[in-house]
Amino acid sequence: MSSLSPLLKQATPVIVDHAKGSWIHGTDGQDYLDFTTGIGVTSTGHCHPRVVEAAREQVGRVIHAQYTTVMHRPLLELTEKLGEVLPTGLDSVFYANSGSEAVEAAVRLARMATGRPNIVVFQGGFHGRTVAAASLTTAGTKFSAGFAPLMAGVHMAPFPYAFRYGWDEQTAVDFALRELDYLLLSRTAPHDTAAFLIEPVLGDGGYLPTPPAFLDGLRERADRHGILLLLDEVQAGCGRTGRFWGHQHSTALPDILITAKGLASGFPISAIAASTALMSKGWPGSQGGTYGGNAVAAAAGCATLDVIRDEGLVENARLRGEQLIGGLKPLQGKYAEIGDVRGLGLMLGIEFVHADGSADAETAAAVQQATTRHGLLSLTCGPAGNVVRLIPALVVTADEIDLGIERFQASVAHVLEP
Numbered sequence: 001m002s003s004l005s006p007l008l009k010q011a012t013p014v015i016v017d018h019a020k021g022s023w024i025h026g027t028d029g030q031d032y033l034d035f036t037t038g039i040g041v042t043s044t045g046h047c048h049p050r051v052v053e054a055a056r057e058q059v060g061r062v063i064h065a066q067y068t069t070v071m072h073r074p075l076l077e078l079t080e081k082l083g084e085v086l087p088t089g090l091d092s093v094f095y096a097n098s099g100s101e102a103v104e105a106a107v108r109l110a111r112m113a114t115g116r117p118n119i120v121v122f123q124g125g126f127h128g129r130t131v132a133a134a135s136l137t138t139a140g141t142k143f144s145a146g147f148a149p150l151m152a153g154v155h156m157a158p159f160p161y162a163f164r165y166g167w168d169e170q171t172a173v174d175f176a177l178r179e180l181d182y183l184l185l186s187r188t189a190p191h192d193t194a195a196f197l198i199e200p201v202l203g204d205g206g207y208l209p210t211p212p213a214f215l216d217g218l219r220e221r222a223d224r225h226g227i228l229l230l231l232d233e234v235q236a237g238c239g240r241t242g243r244f245w246g247h248q249h250s251t252a253l254p255d256i257l258i259t260a261k262g263l264a265s266g267f268p269i270s271a272i273a274a275s276t277a278l279m280s281k282g283w284p285g286s287q288g289g290t291y292g293g294n295a296v297a298a299a300a301g302c303a304t305l306d307v308i309r310d311e312g313l314v315e316n317a318r319l320r321g322e323q324l325i326g327g328l329k330p331l332q333g334k335y336a337e338i339g340d341v342r343g344l345g346l347m348l349g350i351e352f353v354h355a356d357g358s359a360d361a362e363t364a365a366a367v368q369q370a371t372t373r374h375g376l377l378s379l380t381c382g383p384a385g386n387v388v389r390l391i392p393a394l395v396v397t398a399d400e401i402d403l404g405i406e407r408f409q410a411s412v413a414h415v416l417e418p
Contacts, residue, residue, distance in 0.1 A: 011036075011379055012372045019046035022396050024377065033404055035390040036377045040203075040235045040347070043262030044307045045393040051265045054303035058296045067095070067293045074298035081305045082273065085244050087253050092279035095271045095293030099234035099260035100128025102270035105287060106256045107132060107195065109274065110228045113281035116194035117152075120183065120227075122159040122176075124205030124383065125198060127232055136197060139204040140383045155188045159202065160214050163340045163351065169211050177217045190225035195256075200246030203235040206382035207349025207389045209342065212250035219252035228255040228278075234270070235347070238262035239308050239394050242318030242345035249344065262394075265304045267297035313394040320401050321345035324390065327405035335416055337363050348390040351382070359384035363415060370411035376404055 015027045022045055024032045034046070044051055058074060065072040079093050086093075096102050107119055119136060121127070126139035134144040135151035144150055157180045160172035167175070184190050196218050202208040222229040231254035236246030240262060243249055255278060260270030268291075308314060325343055328350065332338045337360060339353035352364040364386045371378045371388075381389045392404065 011368070012377055014372065014377065021045040021048075022393050022400050030375065032372070032375055032377050033400060033407065034377045035392045035404055036379050037391050037393050038266060039261070039379065040240060040391045041261045042266050043238050043240070043394050044265045044304055044311075044313070045395040046266075048265060048303075048307055048395070050307050051300050051303045054299045055267065055296050058299035062295050064291070065295050066290060068288050072295045072298070074295050074302060075293045078293075078298045078301045078305075081302055082271070085305070086273050087245065087257065089275050090254070090257055090273040092276040093271050093273045094279070094287050095269060095298075096289055097268045097291050097294070098128070098270055099232075099258070100130040100133040101289070101292075102234070102258045102260055102272050103127045103136065103197075103232060104130060104132045106230050106258050106272045107136070107197070108286055109256065109272070109279065109282045110195040110230060112283050112286065113278055114194040114226070114228060116192055118155055118188040118193045119153060120155050120157055120180070120188065120193060120196050122157055122196075122198050124159045124161065124202045124208065125232070126202070126204035127197065127199075137204075139202070139206075139381075140385075143204075155183060155193075157183050159205070159208070160211055161206075161208060162211075163342075166357070170213065173211050173213045173217065176214060177221075180218075180221065184221075184225070190227060193225065193227050195228040195230045196222060197230040197232060199232045199234075199236060200249070201236040201241060201344055201347055204381045206351065206387045207343055207347060209241075209249070209344045210246075212252075215247060215250040215252040222255070230254065230256045230258065232258045234258055234260045236344075238304070239314040239317050240345055240347050240391075242314065242321055244308075244314050246344065263304060264297050264301035265307075267294075267300040269294060269297035269301055308394065311395065316396075317345040317394045320392065320396050320398065321348070323398060323401045324348055324392070324405065327401070328408060331409065331412060335412065337416055338412075343390075346390075346392045346394060346396065349381070350388045350390075352386045352388070359386035361385040364388050366415045367411055370414045371408060374407045374411045374414070376407035376411065378408070 017027045024034045127136040132151045137143045160176040162169045162172035257273045340351040352360040
């Protein structure tokens with residue numbers, strides 16, 4: 001008799017029977033307000049009728065049409081719709097299945113286009129679990145330990161994590177930019193550096209918004225040195241931060257944008273976008289894949305983008321995000337164990353600390369487990385596992401946010417006021 005790998009640890013004991021919108025209905029008969037959304041994937045909520053119908057109709061037409069053998073209409077339509085929201089100049093798109101694949105495709109293109117070997121990443125970034133993507137990931141040793149050697153040519157610079165350093169944001173930004181400049185002097189020369197790779201909001205690294213001034217500083221240095229700026233929008237993109245793309249809180253524009261997760265409301269599809277001139281610098285045969293740009297996933301992606309537009313979900317993410325952080329921020333003053341409450345849009349992190357300011361993973365884990373018992377699904381993140389993250393669907397209502405706040409407050413009280 002076979003079973004799932006013992007390495008797959010469940011964050012909750014819930015077995016889903018069915019789900020709709022912001023709710024998961026368990027086989028235990030309980031209803032759970034889902035503030036995990038499959039780690040930011042079900043952007044339009046569970047089983048949005050328009051996404052379901054688009055996928056159902058496509059399944060009856062063609063399920064798989066390998067896109068370097070024969071082309072299919074959903075992928076052409078998705079490309080056209082993406083063109084309506086992509087940053088100016090990014091007019092060429094390559095599709096894969098997962099965020100990790102898209103990250104690796106972006107790095108491959110950057111190296112080929114520049115003829116340079118090195119990639120600079122930033123402390124706390126998460127870019128995937130495949131070998132190259134894990135080599136670029138610094139959100140925790142668990143993602144890269146145990147299968148060395150990793151990909152060469154990766155160099156890490158500090159991230160402006162103001163709370164961790166005990167500084168204001170501008171001081172942290174100034175420090176991180178100085179250290180990046182020093183890295184370019186001491187470890188990877190600009191003429192050896194192909195790209196900077198960063199998330200507009202760190203995901204597994206602790207739900208830390210990247211300060212706009214830091215992104216702008218990266219763009220300025222990239223332009224000065226002929227380095228490409230790669231923005232990993234896998235988790236922050238498709239409306240989650242209250243802008244369509246997370247980097248749009250700054251003035252910085254990417255040379256390569258990476259997207260996945262919320263793009264198709266749960267169907268596996270990812271993409272990178274660049275200018276046609278840059279994409280053309282990739283070597284023949286360097287892009288492809290059996291399942292990339294699957295027809296059903298592409299149809300779901302088209303429906304997802306339509307729903308985000310038609311239902312005003314980017315603005316809803318902004319408003320509901322302000323409501324959520326406004327409701328939870330007072331906990332920071334009430335409990336010394338809560339060191340920071342932060343986020344952009346519907347991407348919120350609550351960091352738990354000991355009295356000396358060190359990471360308190362035990363309390364974070366206890367709160368995360370308590371939320372399940374109170375009918376709210378949440379997750380932890382951060383290198384030390386001391387951040388509880390809340391990731392509602394973009395369709396979440398004001399009443400559901402209020403309920404989520406109430407249940408999270410009750411969970412914290414249950415742990416800290418036994």
